[in-house]
Amino acid sequence: MADFAELARTVLSVELWDWLEGGAGRERTLVGNRGAFDRVAVVPRVLADVSSCDPACSLVGSPAALPVAVAPIAYQRLFHPEGELAVARAAADSGVPYTVSTLSSVPMEEIAATGATTWFQLYWLRDKGAVLDLVQRAEAIGSEALVLTVDVPVMGRRLRDMRHGFALPPTIRAANLDGGAMSSAHERVERGSAVAAHTASAFAPSFTWYDIEWLRERTGLPLVVKGLSHPADALRAAELGAAAVVVSNHGGRQLDGAVPTAVALPGVVEAVRGAFGESCQVLVDSGIRGGSDVLGALALGASGVLLGRPAMWGLAAGGEAGCARVLSLLGEEFRHAMALAGCPDLAAVARLRTTTMPCHCGGDHQ
Template sequence: MTGLSVTDFAAEARAVLDTPVWDWLDGGAEREWTVAGNRAALDRVALVPRVLADVSACDTKTTLVESGANLPVAIAPVAYHRLFHPDGELATARAAATAGVPFTVGTLSSVGLDELAATGAVLWFQLYWLRDRGRLLDLVRRAEEAGVEALVVTVDVPFMGRRLRDAANGMTLPPTVRAALLDEGSSGRAHRRTKDASAIASHTAELFSPAVTWHDVAWLRERTRLPLVLKGVLDPQDAVRAAAEGARAVVVSNHGGRQLDQAVPAAMALPAVAEAVAGLPDARFQVLLDSGIRSGSDILAALALGASGVLLGRPVIWGLAAGGESGCARVLSLLETELRNALGLAGCPDLRSATRLRVASMPYFPGKTP
């Protein structure tokens, strides 16, 4: 591992992963317009630095939802980490524990909750809305028993978007990888190759309910003590409704461009969402940003646009593929270095001052980041 920036790990991951697995990680829906748009939107954010501030020790510690964090970062849910490294989520959770940031365990995790709790990481749990409410509540109870600190409900996947790379590759789980939190054998369809179709998409179509509504969110709120985070919100009205239904935070996200192609880029949607919730009675309500974060300066831009923190997905998996736990740890360490550097050069001794930075917009120009 020779990367000097977070994005260097993309090439290292690409070099070691089979094409179908790389495409599953790297790709998006249909034309992948939104994947590119997430980066374009962040690349257009121009920060206006302040000067003559004491930045000899920039403080990056914060609270995300109700979890302490050394950085305004949580590891985003990504399914089946064992596709990328034999240690899978164990490696990423250990790296998160070392970095002092929350790790979000996915419904489609390839490692069990008890094993992940034993790593000492602060855990959040991501919940896809299953057709079987009994199984859904069982997952919630197991998460509570494992000491999870937040429940992240993905609300933008009534069914999986049309991911053409996966269909062309006939994306299929290998026999060694399974959905460890679901019933034994429940991921069987994900192992059966079908021409011109993703077996993983077929599997999730069996599991996920496309009929979930705000009434279901209220139903869940009454049945768990965990703070709810709704992930996949882009419209300010939905953010306000989430707070009214008792959520503690929303994640402004388009699922990394993997659901609705031509959905608004997440960073473009963020300011309006942040403004809409700014006057809510619950001052603790937070807005997080997911989709496209690749650097410490991206995190600073997210804070300036109104986020309390960010979720980091693909870059952590690049590190996992490139070097297991040490690769993940290196990515997170580089991100911390980049964030501290960006804070200092912007005249921000802490995260609160970052939220007061002025931002401007520049014409998009092609960069080097993937």
């Protein structure tokens, strides 16, 4: 995976690399996400028949060859001319769901035409009519889940983007939204991010639990609530009918200093499983960088993970083939980790015990 990061760095401009890799503020949460997964240690079992390890599962009702879905990431044509189409085809070939972003740079209808199993990620817009239109379009293309992002009432202070004065190139747009509403994302702002300015004008900071109730009454799609860290919030989402929750801090791009996802995950799992059993799955993202991370996440209680930045590394490095290779590597690494941990199937992975490796960083997590 790290090799693909270096390949992507060589082909992307500094501005684009920083847009992809950067976090909010001092990037403490960005760094903490990786550090927390690095400190997850599983206690392997032995003398199990691992001649054939089966990583297949069902995620939010969708069949998956791995306990992995591709996370929603905006404007993927920034990294390769085919953008979302290339990643969706790679996901289809790999047998994992692909999450279409509200801010995708290719219309959702064209992405669905690739044949990928699609989930649709929804940002809550100020215009509820536009929200409902997006949901109805997602239903029409056969999306199998609606992934509602709840951790962006306002965009985090992403200092790398602000220093670059980041703006979208004229050829890139949010293809699922009205063109006029997107014009501000192309206009450079001195000492600021044009994309952040657009978010401030388009997204609703007044978004609350009542809106989730309103949405639940208007769609039959399985609802996935993404962007939770607190067990009480996860319980509230499950009580409102969520089929899954995603423990996520937006890859460290929102609240700087937010708890790393590997640290928050066990508390959310305990709360949701204790009250709802398997009727509400718990997924996790933010910091997944390889097969051992997937093993650790499942051993901590997750049903699956969402893969974000590494999929974009593959896209930037080699288009559809590059992304497909990243997903293939992830599968190889995960099956290998299953075998070495003595786990022929995902039920055995869920039974693994975990502990925490000591931190040898002298107290400096930066």
